[in-house]
Amino acid sequence: MAFIELPEHTAEWHAHRLKFIGGSEIGSLFGVQPDWADSAYALHHVKSGTVKPRKNASKRAIFGTKAEPLIAEMVAEFRGWTLRKGRYATDDTTPGMGASLDYEILDPGTDVDGVKAGAVMVSDGDDDDDDGADEKIEVGKVMRIFTGPLVGPGVLQIKQVDFSQYKQAWSFDEPPEYVLLQLQHEIACSGYKWGVIVCWLGGNDMRFFFYQARDKVIAAIRARVTEFWRRVRDKQAPPIDGTASDEYVVRELFPKLVDNKNAPLDLTGDNELPDICTQLLSATANRLAEEKLERRLKNRIREKMGVHTYAFTTGYILKCQVTPEKKPRHPDPGELIGGRKETRKYTVTEDMEA
Numbered sequence: 001m002a003f004i005e006l007p008e009h010t011a012e013w014h015a016h017r018l019k020f021i022g023g024s025e026i027g028s029l030f031g032v033q034p035d036w037a038d039s040a041y042a043l044h045h046v047k048s049g050t051v052k053p054r055k056n057a058s059k060r061a062i063f064g065t066k067a068e069p070l071i072a073e074m075v076a077e078f079r080g081w082t083l084r085k086g087r088y089a090t091d092d093t094t095p096g097m098g099a100s101l102d103y104e105i106l107d108p109g110t111d112v113d114g115v116k117a118g119a120v121m122v123s124d125g126d127d128d129d130d131d132g133a134d135e136k137i138e139v140g141k142v143m144r145i146f147t148g149p150l151v152g153p154g155v156l157q158i159k160q161v162d163f164s165q166y167k168q169a170w171s172f173d174e175p176p177e178y179v180l181l182q183l184q185h186e187i188a189c190s191g192y193k194w195g196v197i198v199c200w201l202g203g204n205d206m207r208f209f210f211y212q213a214r215d216k217v218i219a220a221i222r223a224r225v226t227e228f229w230r231r232v233r234d235k236q237a238p239p240i241d242g243t244a245s246d247e248y249v250v251r252e253l254f255p256k257l258v259d260n261k262n263a264p265l266d267l268t269g270d271n272e273l274p275d276i277c278t279q280l281l282s283a284t285a286n287r288l289a290e291e292k293l294e295r296r297l298k299n300r301i302r303e304k305m306g307v308h309t310y311a312f313t314t315g316y317i318l319k320c321q322v323t324p325e326k327k328p329r330h331p332d333p334g335e336l337i338g339g340r341k342e343t344r345k346y347t348v349t350e351d352m353e354a
Helices: 011-017 040-048 059-079 163-169 177-190 215-233 244-253 273-305
Strands: 002-004 082-085 088-090 098-100 103-107 121-123 136-138 141-144 154-161 194-201 205-212 310-313 316-323 343-350
Touching: 011 098, 040 215, 040 244, 059 082, 059 154, 059 194, 059 205, 088 177, 098 177, 154 163, 154 177, 163 194, 177 194, 177 205, 177 215, 273 316, 273 343
Parallel strands: 141 205, 154 194
Antiparallel strands: 002 088, 082 103, 088 098, 103 154, 121 136, 194 205, 310 316, 316 343
């Protein structure tokens, strides 16, 4: 395995990553990427150079990058580890497979079993208690997926997650599949034998997930990466799907349209296209029917609730959120002031206590 020092988010870093399948991209080769990530089809066109990468500079990503060093500092303090900012690691056995590590755990210290205290306790630094002792607070929850000591250095991966994300994607208190694949990918590239995913949950809770290298998973990752680059060389793009990344790629491939109404393109030789058209019309009809049904059911609820904004029935809670009317006023110089009508948003939720 090879390591290089490469400052993140620089032009050199971005150019280097285009030559590799990274840890945050490996889920796409297994079809389990999150909504914000590129699909395998999009990755094919980005890595082959036919389209430029999408810009994903969301507020969440920006804040996450800024907060990551502080989280790593707390992890090192709470666990007693010696950390180093992660380098770029490449897998010598698989060309085009690399990973930009968050951090490397150089020395797990006395925390050699990975289950230190189960929930780590630290002082809150407040000496105002009557007994003069600092109050102890819980700072971490540990989930260990293997037995045995932590041998040698390891990979540290940091994920900042809000509570709604955790509830939806981190089922049964385990990271989603694309995160697990990312860790195994990074373990393979680094040559280390174990790694830990630190989930910084809701800004005030820390959870640790320990994993050792999984040989079968790593072999599958290497095979997918090898096959990906073979398809890039042979110009065999994977099938397109319905993701936003694929829509972006198609727009980039055909940025300017031609008005050829008087000379339409003849696609009668495409045997697949008629079936695609049939499926699209069917999907559109079903969607319109569902939307019509949704509007009818909401109107029935509006009728039954009448003037009331809250109601309940067997197993359900009904609510109407009202945004009041805003009448326009005379604008000050340079202002554009418009009014709005009153809106009413009806929602139905299951009554979990019923």
